[in-house]
Amino acid sequence: MSRAVDVVVIGAGIAGVSAAYELAVRHEVDRVVLIDPRPPLTLTSDKSTECYRNWWPNRPMVDLMSTSIDLLERMAAESGNVFGLNRRGYLFVTADEERFRRMVEDAHHTSTLGAGPVRFHPGPIPYRSSPHEGFAGAPEGVDILVGGDVVVDHFPYITHAAVGALHVRRAGWFSAQQLGAWMLEQARSHGLELVVDEVVGIESGGGAVGPVHLAGNGLIEAPIVVNAAGPMAGPVAALAGIDLPLYSELHLKVACRDHLGVVPRDSPMVIWSDPQRLDWDDEERAALSENGRDDLLGELPVFCHGRPEGGADSPYLLGLWEYHGVVEEPLWPLPQDPLYPEVVLRGLTTMVPGLSAYRERLPQTTVDGGYYTKTRENRPLIGPTALSGFHILAGLSGFGVMVAAGAADLLARHVVGAELPDYAGAFLLARYDDPDYLSAISGPLSSGQL
Numbered sequence: 188m189s190r191a192v193d194v195v196v197i198g199a200g201i202a203g204v205s206a207a208y209e210l211a212v213r214h215e216v217d218r219v220v221l222i223d224p225r226p227p228l229t230l231t232s233d234k235s236t237e238c239y240r241n242w243w244p245n246r247p248m249v250d251l252m253s254t255s256i257d258l259l260e261r262m263a264a265e266s267g268n269v270f271g272l273n274r275r276g277y278l279f280v281t282a283d284e285e286r287f288r289r290m291v292e293d294a295h296h297t298s299t300l301g302a303g304p305v306r307f308h309p310g311p312i313p314y315r316s317s318p319h320e321g322f323a324g325a326p327e328g329v330d331i332l333v334g335g336d337v338v339v340d341h342f343p344y345i346t347h348a349a350v351g352a353l354h355v356r357r358a359g360w361f362s363a364q365q366l367g368a369w370m371l372e373q374a375r376s377h378g379l380e381l382v383v384d385e386v387v388g389i390e391s392g393g394g395a396v397g398p399v400h401l402a403g404n405g406l407i408e409a410p411i412v413v414n415a416a417g418p419m420a421g422p423v424a425a426l427a428g429i430d431l432p433l434y435s436e437l438h439l440k441v442a443c444r445d446h447l448g449v450v451p452r453d454s455p456m457v458i459w460s461d462p463q464r465l466d467w468d469d470e471e472r473a474a475l476s477e478n479g480r481d482d483l484l485g486e487l488p489v490f491c492h493g494r495p496e497g498g499a500d501s502p503y504l505l506g507l508w509e510y511h512g513v514v515e516e517p518l519w520p521l522p523q524d525p526l527y528p529e530v531v532l533r534g535l536t537t538m539v540p541g542l543s544a545y546r547e548r549l550p551q552t553t554v555d556g557g558y559y560t561k562t563r564e565n566r567p568l569i570g571p572t573a574l575s576g577f578h579i580l581a582g583l584s585g586f587g588v589m590v591a592a593g594a595a596d597l598l599a600r601h602v603v604g605a606e607l608p609d610y611a612g613a614f615l616l617a618r619y620d621d622p623d624y625l626s627a628i629s630g631p632l633s634s635g636q637l
Contacts, residue, residue, distance in 0.1 A: 189406035192218040194602065195399050196413045197386050197423055199223035201232040201363055201588055202580050203415035205595035208370035211377040213596075214603045218378065220407060222399070224385040228367040231417055231557030232587065234440060236494065236507060238456055239589030240277055240358035241302050242329070244293070244633040247613035248566065249300040252586075254608070255593025256357060260322060262366070262592070270366035273359040274322035275494075276455040280338065280345055280352045280538055283461050287351040290460065294329050294353055303328025303357060308337055316341070319453045319499075322359065330354040344450060345457070346540050354455065360494065363588045382407075389427040389577075396427065396576035411602055413578045418517040418558040420568075420581035429572055432562055432619060433582050437513045437521065439556035441528045442496060445504040446550060449541035452499050458492040458637065459538040465530065482510075483530060490637045491534035506531040507637075517558045528552040559585040565634035569594050569614040570601045578602060579616060585636060 194210055196203050199221050210216040221227075239259065241252045263272040281287045298305045308314045308330055315326055332338045332352045338345050345352070375381070384405065389412060390397025398406045416423040424431045450457075464486055467475065475483055493506040508531045511524070524530075529549060536542040561584035562568065568582045580598045583590055597614065600607050618624050 188404075189398065189408060191408045192220045192380075193409060194219045194411040194413065195407055195409040196221045196415055197223075197399070198414070198416035198419070199225070199227040199381065200230055200415070200417045201228060201367055201591045202417060202583055202594065203413070204228065204367045204370050204374075205591040206413055206415050206580050206598050207379050208374045209595040209599035210602065211374040211379045214599050214605070215377070216603065218380075219374070220380045220382055220409070222382045222384055222386055222401070222407075224383060224402070227371060227381070228364055232367065233364050234555050234557040235363065235585065235588050236360065236440065236456070236492075236505060237363045237588050238277070238358070238360040238494070240355055242277065242297055242355040242358060243300075243302070243635045244297060246300045247610045248635060249297070249302050250608065250610040251593050251597070251614070252590060253301065253357075253593075254596060255590050258592035258596060259361070259366075262369070263322070263361075266369050268321065269369055270362045271320075272322055272361040273318070273320055274325040274357065275317045275359045275453070277355040277358045278342065278345075278352055278455045278457045279355070279460045280349050280457065281460040282346070282348040282350055284350050286461060290351070290353055291331055294331060298328060305329055305331060307331050307333060309333070314341060317356070317359075317453075317455060326356040328356055330356065342454075342457075344454070344539050344541055346538055349538075358456070360456070386423060386426065389423075391427045391574055391577070394575055396574055410576050411578065412576060413580055413598065413602070415580040417581070417583070417587070418560045420560060420579070424579065424581075427574055427577050429574060429577065431568065431579070431581065431616070433560050433568075434514055435517050435558040435560045436509070437511060437515060437556065438507070438509050438559050438585060439521070439524065439527050439554055441506045441531050441552050441554050442503050443506065443528065443532065443545075443552040444502045444550040445495075446502050447541075447544055448502075449544065450493070450495055450504050450539060452495050452501070454495055456492060456494040457538060458490055459534065460489055462486050462489050463491070463534065463537050465533045480526065483526065487534065491531065491538070492637060493531075493535050506535055508534050509637075517560075521556055523554070527554055559636075561585075561636075564628045564632050565636055567594055567614055568616050569597050570611065570616070572616050
């Protein structure tokens with residue numbers, strides 16, 4: 188059976204749902220079909236920290252993220268904030284004086300990119316705490332807390348070993364599930380059709396995208412096909428004869444019951460910005476070595492981070508730390524690391540010493556995760572390809588939830604021929620045809636990845 192529509196969106200994660208919403212609701216495209224063999228928002232979109240920030244090391248990402256946050260705030264206002272958008276911020280903490288100096292230098296640079304002003308404390312402008320809920324009236328930019336006493340004064344649960352911290356303010360988190368459900372409801376009321384099926388073929392004769400073949404033996408013809416397939420974006424593009432410069436990293440996340448209330452419910456996301464060695468005792472070190480886990484005995488990387496999850500009465504704490512460095516083809520069910528909860532909790536204890544209360548007996552924990560599918564320079568792919576009508580919304584790495592609104596807005600502008608922002612070219616697949624760009628990304632890069 189064959190039928191014709193205006194746009195096919197492949198993938199019902201947060202990227203695909205956002206694209207369908209922008210096309211059907213904001214741009215009033217009549218016949219939009221969203222295709223996925225799984226229920227919406229169930230592969231990786233519900234496995235992240237669900238956080239956002241406009242604090243990135245290059246202007247295209249700052250601009251794109253700022254647009255995305257603008258749209259998130261608009262949708263929060265339109266929906267009565269059903270997805271709980273807050274602006275608690277990100278607190279980057281260090282115990283290394285030299286690292287703190289570099290963090291301050293980087294903060295000044297990021298500020299010049301349009302991410303907001305820099306304020307020092309102590310200083311002439313009083314420090315303002317973040318609102319516990321919502322985002323109205325919250326500061327932008329970054330507050331730099333100079334000295335361990337200042338850090339502990341504002342965040343008493345942080346280690347006295349801290350020498351300084353950066354509190355990034357246009358940042359926080361929200362429920363991606365609730366946002367996605369609201370966007371789906373709005374899009375379906377504007378005619379969006381959700382098809383539960385798998386795309387197994389995409390015709391590409393004559394230089395233009397052709398019918399989409401479904402596993403259920405159906406055909407859907409559309410002049411526009413959007414590949415928003417998340418970790419499966421590479422294989423989907425290959426169906427149309429297009430090779431995407433993407434790779435995937437496995438990232439896990441642990442939720443634990445902080446029943447002692449060590450991390451306050453109004454805490455920002457807290458991030459330890461130093462590498463660290465975990466304080467295993469001799470017996471533990473011997474057991475780890477015997478079991479082939481020497482990877483946990485040496486220096487582990489920066490950015491062990493966590494945040495409270497749920498409302499004021501929730502006991503849950505989320506923790507994340509990418510210390511594996513595993514690059515692989517996406518695989519389900521996900522490979523497991525039985526030591527992940529303990530390793531992350533020990534890593535967080537370096538920054539939040541009160542968590543040592545759980546050292547002898549770990550609290551109840553749940554581990555899930557997904558894949559960060561990314562480009563080398565960690566910028567997404569958004570817009571048309573050399574195959575006429577075939578568009579990409581992929582490579583959203585670990586920032587898919589926060590960038591989806593802005594990326595979908597940019598994608599939809601390409602599709603309908605609307606005015607494009609200045610940063611549009613920075614996210615095209617065609618950027619890899621530019622020798623100067625390839626040269627620029629050939630050396631060490633600051634990707635902004637946590």
